[in-house]
Amino acid sequence: EPEVTQTPSHQVTQMGQEVILRCVPISNHLYFYWYRQILGQKVEFLVSFYNNEISEKSEIFDDQFSVERPDGSNFTLKIRSTKLEDSAMYFCASRTGGMLPQPQHFGDGTRLSIL
Amino acid sequence: GQQVMQIPQYQHVQEGEDFTTYCNSSTTLSNIQWYKQRPGGHPVFLIQLVKSGEVKKQKRLTFQFGEAKKNSSLHITATQTTDVGTYFCAGRDSNYQLIWGAGTKLIIKP
Numbered sequence: 357e358p359e360v361t362q363t364p365s366h367q368v369t370q371m372g373q374e375v376i377l378r379c380v381p382i383s384n385h386l387y388f389y390w391y392r393q394i395l396g397q398k399v400e401f402l403v404s405f406y407n408n409e410i411s412e413k414s415e416i417f418d419d420q421f422s423v424e425r426p427d428g429s430n431f432t433l434k435i436r437s438t439k440l441e442d443s444a445m446y447f448c449a450s451r452t453g454g455m456l457p458q459p460q461h462f463g464d465g466t467r468l469s470i471l
Numbered sequence: 472g473q474q475v476m477q478i479p480q481y482q483h484v485q486e487g488e489d490f491t492t493y494c495n496s497s498t499t500l501s502n503i504q505w506y507k508q509r510p511g512g513h514p515v516f517l518i519q520l521v522k523s524g525e526v527k528k529q530k531r532l533t534f535q536f537g538e539a540k541k542n543s544s545l546h547i548t549a550t551q552t553t554d555v556g557t558y559f560c561a562g563r564d565s566n567y568q569l570i571w572g573a574g575t576k577l578i579i580k581p
Contacts, residue, residue: 398573399514399559412568447513457502457563459516 358382362448362463369438370471377433377466379448388431389449389460390423392416399447405431435468443470473498475562477572485580490547492575494560501563503536503543508574509556517545517558552579 361380369375381388390402403413405423422434431450435442445467449460477494484490494503502521506514518527520536520543527534533546543562547554557574564570 399508399571401569401571404568412566449514457504457519457567459504459519460514460569462513462515465513 360448360450360461360463362446362466364466365464366467366469368469368471371440372437375435375438375468377435377446377448377468379431379433379463380429381431381448381450382461383429384452385450385461386453387411387451387460388423388425389451390433391447391449391462392444393447393465394444402433438468438470440470443468473564473570475500475560475570475572477560477575479575480573481576481578483578483580484550486552487549490550490554490577491544492558492560492577493542493544494562494572495542496562496564496570497541498564499540501540501565501567503540503560503562504569505534505543505545506559506561507556508559512556514559547577550577550579555579 363378367375388405391399393399401414403417403423404411420436424432445465447465448463451458451460475494475496482490504519505517507517508514518534523540524538525536531548535544543560545558557576559574560572561569
């Protein structure tokens with residue numbers, strides 16, 4: 357069964373550094389998402405992406421965050437200048453289109469640790 | 472902004488007991504999805520409810536969507552150790568955005 361893949365599985369970065377988290381969504385999917393989950397807490401929506409542009413973003417997704425789909429397969433999340441509070445698990449998800457809303461398929465996540 | 476409230480935050484049960492988690496929205500939802508996240512894992516889609524008053528079953532799991540499409544529940548009958556994890560509801564609002572509940576963590580007492 358096709359999967360969403362995320363790399364790396366764990367990223368350790370110094371505060372203030374830039375990080376790029378990578379995702380390869382399922383190939384025929386059209387909608388892409390980034391979520392974060394601080395350890396033991398709820399899943400928080402960051403951003404959704406459709407037709408090569410951001411369709412929705414949350415308050416968390418400020419100017420320090422950006423997303424790209426550079427080559428038609430990868431979907432990346434960039435954090436420009438990381439803060440300690442950015443430490444969390446970051447999940448990428450994708451889904452197909454269609455008349456009825458379709459379930460989102462999640463990757464295994466990237467654990468981001470900011471030192 | 473719109474919220475989906477999910478309760479309880481935790482539920483401890485003996486193996487074999489039942490488990491229920493509830494989600495409530497302040498506004499009408501177009502549909503609601505349920506996900507399960509095992510410890511250390513990622514959310515996995517369980518089911519989607521679309522119709523008012525809809526009830527769906529998956530083996531020991533029963534999902535309900537309220538008549539007003541503002542609340543939903545997940546009930547597990549006779550829990551097993553494999554049921555351990557956090558169960559999230561996620562409701563789609565009028566802006567087509569998916570609003571996630573905070574999750575209910577199911578803990579099986581030894």
